[in-house]
Amino acid sequence: MILDVAGLHKSFGDLEVLKGIDLKVAERELVFVIGPSGSGKSTLLRCCNRLEEPTSGSIRVEGVDIMAPGVDINAVRRRIGMVFQSFNLYPHLNALGNVTLALRKVLKKAKAEADDIGMRALVRVGLGDKAKAYPNELSGGQQQRVAIARALALEPSIMLFDEPTSALDPELVGGVLAVMRQMRESGMTMVVVSHEMRFARGAADRVVFMDQGRVLEEGPPEKIFNEPEHARIKEFIASLNG
Amino acid sequence: METLITAFFNLGILRETAPYLWAGFKMSALLTLVVVPLGIAGGLAVALIARTAFRPLRWLVVFYVDFFRAFPPLVLLMFIAFGLPFTGLDLPAFVSVALAFFLNTSSYYGEIFRAGIESIPRGQFEAARSTGLGAAQTMAYVIVPQATRNVIPDLISNTLEVVKLTSIASVVALPELLYAARQAQSITYNATPIIAAGIIYLVCLWPLVRLLSRFEHRQIALH
Numbered sequence: 087m088i089l090d091v092a093g094l095h096k097s098f099g100d101l102e103v104l105k106g107i108d109l110k111v112a113e114r115e116l117v118f119v120i121g122p123s124g125s126g127k128s129t130l131l132r133c134c135n136r137l138e139e140p141t142s143g144s145i146r147v148e149g150v151d152i153m154a155p156g157v158d159i160n161a162v163r164r165r166i167g168m169v170f171q172s173f174n175l176y177p178h179l180n181a182l183g184n185v186t187l188a189l190r191k192v193l194k195k196a197k198a199e200a201d202d203i204g205m206r207a208l209v210r211v212g213l214g215d216k217a218k219a220y221p222n223e224l225s226g227g228q229q230q231r232v233a234i235a236r237a238l239a240l241e242p243s244i245m246l247f248d249e250p251t252s253a254l255d256p257e258l259v260g261g262v263l264a265v266m267r268q269m270r271e272s273g274m275t276m277v278v279v280s281h282e283m284r285f286a287r288g289a290a291d292r293v294v295f296m297d298q299g300r301v302l303e304e305g306p307p308e309k310i311f312n313e314p315e316h317a318r319i320k321e322f323i324a325s326l327n328g
Numbered sequence: 329m330e331t332l333i334t335a336f337f338n339l340g341i342l343r344e345t346a347p348y349l350w351a352g353f354k355m356s357a358l359l360t361l362v363v364v365p366l367g368i369a370g371g372l373a374v375a376l377i378a379r380t381a382f383r384p385l386r387w388l389v390v391f392y393v394d395f396f397r398a399f400p401p402l403v404l405l406m407f408i409a410f411g412l413p414f415t416g417l418d419l420p421a422f423v424s425v426a427l428a429f430f431l432n433t434s435s436y437y438g439e440i441f442r443a444g445i446e447s448i449p450r451g452q453f454e455a456a457r458s459t460g461l462g463a464a465q466t467m468a469y470v471i472v473p474q475a476t477r478n479v480i481p482d483l484i485s486n487t488l489e490v491v492k493l494t495s496i497a498s499v500v501a502l503p504e505l506l507y508a509a510r511q512a513q514s515i516t517y518n519a520t521p522i523i524a525a526g527i528i529y530l531v532c533l534w535p536l537v538r539l540l541s542r543f544e545h546r547q548i549a550l551h
């Protein structure tokens with residue numbers, strides 16, 4: 087198991103957002119997470135690299151209990167790539183600078199080597215010619231691909247995507263999904279929160295439906311999308327298509 | 329008209345007192361070069377300490393900033409130069425001035441940096457931390473560079489105030505520009521040196537004022 091979440095609870099004050107989540111993700115697997123807004127999808131992802139501190143439960147990444155006292159959380163985080171809905175590129179650095187910052191400062195690579203790795207990551211997402219461009223000179227789709235390259239450059243063992251295409255104009259979504267598809271084909275382990283159902287049907291090994299802080303149902307995409315056990319899921323999927 | 333020129337724009341007097349004024353100018357410049365970087369560094373430190381998880385330290389910083397922003401800098405300087413010697417701490421005039429300015433300006437610069445850091449969206453911290461950067465690295469390479477850029481107009485504006493304020497060093501007999509001008513005036517019984525000092529301040533600060541107004545225009549254009 088690359089990721090093993092068991093009995094995860096998370097509360098914000100009195101509000102219990104995650105009510106006991108179990109989620110296992112095997113190597114090279116692509117797990118898709120869907121569910122209504124506010125059901126806790128983002129919080130689940132953010133607990134997996136402790137951007138949010140879990141209230142209780144256990145999370146293992148590549149067998150390491152990331153909740154253990156004394157764990158080097160920065161070392162854990164660089165093994166987990168994260169892509170955000172709002173890209174969160176560093177506006178004061180160009181595309182290559184965005185991709186190489188952690189290579190330089192976390193992995194302590196020399197500039198030449200970091201630039202080399204960074205360029206390869208940018209080429210992988212189809213932006214080899216945009217290395218010198220600043221985020222405000224790039225389209226939303228290009229920014230998101232730079233953000234993916236920033237995570238990829240660290241050679242993570244798993245990538246977490248939190249609605250990577252929700253902030254994009256429809257015509258820019260395809261480019262980002264194409265990069266994600268190519269990552270999947272090269273064997274990356276991925277957890278994707280998204281409502282791109284067509285992508286999920288084609289690429290997901292498993293779909294997890296979350297509702298009110300719980301996993302309501304999970305299974306292969308055909309099962310969840312075509313004949314879910316819960317009427318709620320049927321309604322939800324109909325509302326997305328409609 | 330004739331008397332006005334002899335009293336305020338007397339070239340003979342100016343020539344005679346120019347060496348004093350030059351020495352005073354150099355002292356003011358030196359003071360500025362010491363006091364401004366110290367204040368900015370102190371301000372950045374104040375802003376960063378204000379964000380530590382350790383509460384008592386945060387309270388201490390809040391108190392420090394409030395106290396020295398409320399305390400008149402001239403009184404502070406007099407206390408350090410004329411009060412502290414009674415406790416046995418008799419600092420050289422230059423050090424007294426630098427200390428007073430550090431306490432006063434670091435609290436102002438600190439508030440500017442704090443506002444700058446608070447203007448950076450949470451997503452920037454999260455993106456940086458998610459790649460494995462530590463808290464200090466995130467501050468150093470991601471947050472502070474952006475925060476500084478966002479508050480450059482305020483930094484310039486505050487620096488203008490600080491440079492003008494260096495003239496209070498004259499009260500502790502540090503021979504900076506205003507002190508030198510006052511000396512020259514009392515020797516020559518003529519106001520020309522004072523006028524000259526004013527013009528020197530004006531000429532030196534004018535470019536900063538221009539720069540500031542350029543930034544302000546740009547900000548208006550951006551909004």
Ligand SMILES: Nc1ncnc2c1ncn2[C@@H]1O[C@H](COP(=O)(O)OP(=O)(O)O)[C@@H](O)[C@H]1O
Nearest residue numbers: 098101103121122123124125126127128129130
């Ligand atoms: N930092 C926070 N503080 C308080 N409540 C939060 C915080 N983050 C999320 N929540 C709440 O947790 C619930 C789940 O949020 P989220 O995980 O973002 O859901 P989703 O991504 O499925 O839309 C929501 O009710 C949201 O308001």
Ligand SMILES: [Mg+2]
Nearest residue numbers: 127128129249
């Ligand atoms: Mg969300």
